[in-house]
Every structure is written in structure tokens, then in C-alpha cells.
Amino acid sequence: MHPNSDPARLSKWALLVSSVLSIVFLAAAAIRENVAAEWKGVQREYKTILLAKSADAVARRRAEAFSIEIRQVTVPALKVVDRCVSCHNGIEDGRMADQSQPHRTHSQELLKWHPVAKFGCTTCHQGQGLALTFNDAKGEEAFWDYPLLPAALTEATCATCHDPRALSRGSAAKLVRGMELFDVKGCASCHKIEGKGGSLGPALDNVGLKTKHQFMRAHLSGSQTTWNWHSEHLRDPGGLVPGTKMPSVGLTAAEREALTVYILSLRKRDLPEAYLANDKIEEKYAKLHPAAPKGEALYAKYCSHCHDTGLYARWSKNFKRFIPAIRNQAFLRLEDDECLAENILEGRPGTEMPGWGPKAGGLREAEIQAIVEYLRGETKFTALPPAPARGSAERGHRLFTMNCAGCHGVGGKNGFAPALANAVFQKAATDAFIAETIRNGRGNTPMPSFGRAGLGQQEIGDLLAYIRSLAQPVRQARSYGRAPERDQVAGSEER
Ligand code: HEC
Ligand code: HEC
Ligand code: HEC
Numbered sequence: 001m002h003p004n005s006d007p008a009r010l011s012k013w014a015l016l017v018s019s020v021l022s023i024v025f026l027a028a029a030a031i032r033e034n035v036a037a038e039w040k041g042v043q044r045e046y047k048t049i050l051l052a053k054s055a056d057a058v059a060r061r062r063a064e065a066f067s068i069e070i071r072q073v074t075v076p077a078l079k080v081v082d083r084c085v086s087c088h089n090g091i092e093d094g095r096m097a098d099q100s101q102p103h104r105t106h107s108q109e110l111l112k113w114h115p116v117a118k119f120g121c122t123t124c125h126q127g128q129g130l131a132l133t134f135n136d137a138k139g140e141e142a143f144w145d146y147p148l149l150p151a152a153l154t155e156a157t158c159a160t161c162h163d164p165r166a167l168s169r170g171s172a173a174k175l176v177r178g179m180e181l182f183d184v185k186g187c188a189s190c191h192k193i194e195g196k197g198g199s200l201g202p203a204l205d206n207v208g209l210k211t212k213h214q215f216m217r218a219h220l221s222g223s224q225t226t227w228n229w230h231s232e233h234l235r236d237p238g239g240l241v242p243g244t245k246m247p248s249v250g251l252t253a254a255e256r257e258a259l260t261v262y263i264l265s266l267r268k269r270d271l272p273e274a275y276l277a278n279d280k281i282e283e284k285y286a287k288l289h290p291a292a293p294k295g296e297a298l299y300a301k302y303c304s305h306c307h308d309t310g311l312y313a314r315w316s317k318n319f320k321r322f323i324p325a326i327r328n329q330a331f332l333r334l335e336d337d338e339c340l341a342e343n344i345l346e347g348r349p350g351t352e353m354p355g356w357g358p359k360a361g362g363l364r365e366a367e368i369q370a371i372v373e374y375l376r377g378e379t380k381f382t383a384l385p386p387a388p389a390r391g392s393a394e395r396g397h398r399l400f401t402m403n404c405a406g407c408h409g410v411g412g413k414n415g416f417a418p419a420l421a422n423a424v425f426q427k428a429a430t431d432a433f434i435a436e437t438i439r440n441g442r443g444n445t446p447m448p449s450f451g452r453a454g455l456g457q458q459e460i461g462d463l464l465a466y467i468r469s470l471a472q473p474v475r476q477a478r479s480y481g482r483a484p485e486r487d488q489v490a491g492s493e494e495r
């Protein structure tokens, strides 16, 4: 047998080669950690800058004493151990204002109010505090829940301890802009925050705590961070979440950035009271004594996204249907305040119209009342002529199929126009209201006048009988203080 082909000998060689390789590998790693470590390079460079900037002997001696070592800030109250200062050595040194990162001086205004020793860095910046390479500190690739925020988005963390609107000199201007946009762009018409808002989208109270793994990223290109997700989602919701009901509301890049900052700021953290700024504590107390509600502002925030100005029926591409004109005189003349309030409190379950009462959209009765007053404006409710007696539901059915189902849907459901089978509609609408709507139609909306088209009292009575036969079981009458005399105003009304 040839010695080289001895299997035992071969495996001994293999063992030798592999152990030499792993020793080399370990040695390289050790050198990388100890001699060529990123933070050491940074500190050596910093020391050189420090020496160059030393004007006198005292400064020079101090610079020479700068030792190359890991530095860290520990703040047990915030559960923070941050080694960022191992690289960002010049953060509190005004002389470093002309240097590039990581040596540059920090905004001193901020550090004056938030001393590094008391606040650390990740409290405001996020990122992996213990990391000793910049890449790990960023934590975007690593399995790190809250990676370093880009500097442009850092204001997202201010709201943890502040009421951003109260901050001086607009130091959280972008965040405040995002809060305003949230109201102006009607985001609250579909999203609740602190229990107030619509219900088509998820509540957003703690959306800023969600990690990237909690978002659907199959269609997300570019940076796989939550902030890139939000920015892209605001630009084109359907592009990330196919089939979503969230519309693209037409935002500039700057507006998307401000909204992203606000979205990321939505989070609750339990912090020791001592860390809450006075303005945050005042904000908490202010919430216990809400100001008198303003109808117009509430309408803009919660209703206008869907109803627009409310002066005409709006075609919604997103919902593929008409949204009723609720500030239209033709409507307001026919509907009294109690009825309006009932529609708003309960919404129209099964349609896009959410309920807004305390248990649904979270609006207080006083707020609903303010909205009703705003909708009504100058238009008075006029006493309606009595409705014709209900006739034959069978004849009504035929009339409905011919004249109405094309818009209102077969059986008064799932059409382009209000769902007449809806329980809340059936409860809130009187016969006189329905009859008058059919007879006169509604100006500024696609609802035609069938009186003009030749339908007489009897046909309208037949339609009434049919429409009432559509009624879905009504959840038994919660009363919202409707005036009892209302039905007398409506005349020959029976329910
Ligand atoms: C190993 C050294 C190192 C550590 C540790 C480190 N940084 Fe940096 N940091 C850098 C360098 C280098 C840059 C400049 C990077 C560049 O310009 O690409 C930088 C840039 C930044 C920036 C500028 C914005 C950006 O994304 O480029 C911020 C903010 C920042 N660091 C915060 C932190 C925080 C907070 C920590 C601790 C969690 C930290 N850094 C830890 C080296 C470090
Ligand atoms: C009170 C919150 C807060 C704390 C605490 C804080 N920062 Fe900042 N930092 C900010 C904000 C906001 C900005 C961006 C705006 C600015 O420069 O005023 C910023 C900017 C920076 C930048 C420059 C980023 C750029 O590209 O301009 C670096 C680097 C940085 N911080 C590092 C740190 C480090 C390291 C610590 C801890 C020693 C720290 N910060 C502590 C809020 C904070
Ligand atoms: C961990 C809590 C915490 C965070 C996060 C925080 N601050 Fe503060 N901040 C404080 C406290 C506490 C004070 C002390 C003043 C007080 O009690 O009102 C303060 C004071 C200030 C002041 C001076 C007082 C004033 O109202 O003008 C400014 C400006 C300020 N912070 C801006 C910011 C900005 C901008 C951010 C976000 C980048 C931020 N803070 C993040 C806790 C925080």
C-alpha cells in the first residue's frame, strides 16, 4: 500500500490544515477587535485633532491625556447603556464645530437641556447603544427593533417627554407640521388615536413602536426600515398593501417626511416622571379639561376627507360610490337636528360611514352637537308635508327595480348611493323624509326628482311600502334624546 493513500494519514493532514486556518482566523478577529477596532481608529483621529487644536500648554497636556478606551453613558432610569460617545467624542466640545462626523460638536442648545449623563443618546436617536461599530450602532441590518433614526427624523422621539406644540423656537417644527397634516389631510376619518377617529383603518396609538417585521414589506423596495415603509405607504398605499382602502391623499415629499415623523412619534413609553418636561405634564392636564368644541374644525378633521365640502355629492374613486352631500340645503331642509345627530352617532353600519358616538368614533355628545350646528349653518328644517299612505310593496318592488336599484343597489344594498335597507337609515328617516326626497330629489346630487319624472302620490306610497319592507332588524332603540314631537311634525308617520 502506498503511504500517501493511507486514510488515517490523510485525515491527520486535514485536521492540521483546518486547525491552522481557525487559529489564523481567530488571530485576525482579535487584531480587528483590539488593534484595528473602528472606535479606536476614530479615537486616534480625534486625539490628533485635539492636539492640533490645543492652543496652549494646558490644553496640550489635556489632549495628550486623552486615553484610547471604550466610553459609555449608563442611565438606569431609562434602561440606557450608550457607547456612542466612544466615537462621538467631541459632542460636548465647542471647538469641534468645524469637524466632520463623528467628531463634530452636537447642537449645544439640546445638550444643555438634556445633559448626556442624564439622557444618553438613544433616548432621542434610537440605535443600538452597546455597539462599537457604526453599522451595528445604526442597527438597520441587525435584528434590532429601533434602529438609529436618520437625523432628519430624530424629532419623532421628542413627543415621548414633550408636548411638541409647546416647545420653544420651533425645536420640533417638523413633528408639529406632521400633527397638523394629520388633521388637515383627514387621516382621523379612518384612524383612531386615543379612542377618537374613524374605523376603516387600524388605530394608530402605538404604531411608532411597531418594528419593520410587523409591516407587509413584500413590495417595499429600497431601505427596509419602518420610516421608508411609512413614506412609501403614504405615497402609494396600494403599492405596498394591495387592495387597501387607504387612499393616496397627494402629499409632497416634505409633507410625507413630516407625517412620517409624526407616525413614528406615536408611542407610549413608561418613563419616570422626572423625565417628563413640564409642557408634557400640562398637556396631560389640559386633556382633562377640553376646550369648547368647534364644529368646523371637527368637520375638517373627521368628516371632510370623505364628504369634502359637503355641498355636493362626491364620487369616491376609492370606495366606488357617492358620498352624500351633508351640508346641502336640499338635504338639511328635510332632516331635523335629532335625525342628523342619530346618523352621526351611529353611522351606517355595513357602509364606509363609521359611527362617531362615544363608544364608536369617540366623539363626545357636545362635539356631535357642534358638528350638527356646523352642518346646519343657516338652513332651517322645514315642516314636511305628510307622506302618502304606504301602498303595495309588490308594486313598489317593481318601481324600485326600474327606477332606483341602478344607483341604490338591488334590495337597497351595495349600490353607488345610500343603502336604504340600512338599519340606522330606516330608524332615523321618517316616511315624510323619504317621500319628499323621492318627490323632489336632491339638488347638487345625482338623486333625481321623481315627482317631475311623473311619479304620483300612489307610486310614492308603493315605494315607501317596499323600502320599509327592506328594513334589516333594528338593534333595539337606544335613544339619543330625540324630541317626541318630531313624528307629529312629520305628519302621517307610523313605525
Ligand atoms: C464606531 C464608531 C461609532 C459609534 C459607536 C457610533 N457612531 Fe455615530 N457616527 C459614526 C461615524 C463615523 C459617522 C459618520 C458616518 C457617515 O458620515 O457616513 C456617524 C454618524 C452619526 C450620525 C449622523 C447621521 C447618520 O446617520 O449618518 C448620527 C445621528 C449618529 N452617528 C448617532 C450615533 C448614535 C446615537 C450612536 C450610539 C447608538 C452612534 N452614533 C454610535 C461613528 C460612530
Ligand atoms: C434631546 C434629544 C437628543 C439627545 C439626548 C441627543 N441628541 Fe443628537 N441630535 C438630536 C437632534 C434633534 C438632532 C438633529 C438636529 C440638530 O442637530 O439640532 C441631533 C443631531 C445629532 C448628530 C448630527 C446628525 C447630523 O447628521 O446632523 C449626531 C452625530 C448626534 N446627534 C449624536 C448624538 C449622540 C452621540 C448623543 C449622545 C451623546 C446625542 N446625539 C444625544 C437630539 C438629541
Ligand atoms: C426623555 C425625555 C425627553 C426627551 C426624549 C426630550 N426631552 Fe426635551 N426636555 C426634557 C426635560 C425633562 C426638559 C426640562 C425642561 C422642563 O422640565 O420643562 C426638557 C427641555 C427641553 C427644552 C427647553 C425647554 C423648552 O420648553 O423650550 C427644549 C427646547 C427641548 N427639551 C427640546 C427637545 C427636543 C427637540 C427633543 C427631541 C429631539 C427633546 N427635547 C426630547 C425631556 C426630554
Ligand code: HEC
Residues within 6 Å of the ligand: 182, 185, 186, 187, 188, 189, 190, 191, 200, 201, 202, 204, 207, 210, 230, 237, 241, 244, 245, 246, 247, 249, 259, 263, 305
Ligand atoms: C379612507 C380611509 C383611510 C384614510 C383617509 C387614511 N387611512 Fe391610513 N389606513 C387605512 C387602512 C384601511 C389601513 C390598513 C391597510 C394598509 O396598511 O394600507 C391603513 C393603514 C395605515 C397605517 C399603517 C398602520 C399599521 O399599523 O399597519 C398608517 C401609519 C396610516 N394608515 C396612516 C395614515 C395617515 C397618516 C393618513 C392621512 C394622510 C391616513 N392613514 C389616511 C385607511 C385610511
Ligand code: HEC
Residues within 6 Å of the ligand: 312, 313, 314, 322, 323, 324, 325, 326, 328, 331, 399, 400, 403, 404, 405, 406, 407, 408, 416, 417, 418, 419, 420, 425, 434, 437, 438, 442, 445, 446, 447, 448, 450, 463
Ligand atoms: C342616478 C342615481 C340615483 C337614482 C336613479 C336614485 N337615487 Fe336616490 N339617491 C341618489 C344619491 C346619490 C343620493 C344621496 C344624495 C345626497 O348626496 O344627499 C340619494 C338619496 C336618496 C335617499 C335619501 C337617503 C339618505 O340617506 O338620506 C332616498 C330615500 C332615495 N335616494 C330614494 C330613491 C328612490 C326611491 C329612487 C327610485 C325611485 C332613487 N332614490 C333613485 C342617487 C339615486
Ligand code: HEC
Residues within 6 Å of the ligand: 189, 190, 198, 200, 299, 302, 303, 304, 305, 306, 307, 322, 323, 324, 325, 326, 331, 340, 343, 344, 348, 351, 352, 353, 354, 356, 371, 417, 418, 419, 420, 422, 425
Ligand atoms: C370614511 C368615509 C366617511 C367619513 C369619514 C364620514 N362619512 Fe358620513 N357617510 C359616508 C358614506 C359612504 C355615507 C353614505 C352611507 C350609506 O347610507 O350608504 C355617509 C352618510 C352620512 C350621513 C347620512 C346622509 C344622508 O343622506 O342621510 C351623515 C349625516 C353623515 N354621513 C355625516 C358624517 C359626519 C358628520 C362625519 C364626520 C364626523 C362623517 N359623516 C364622516 C362616509 C363617511
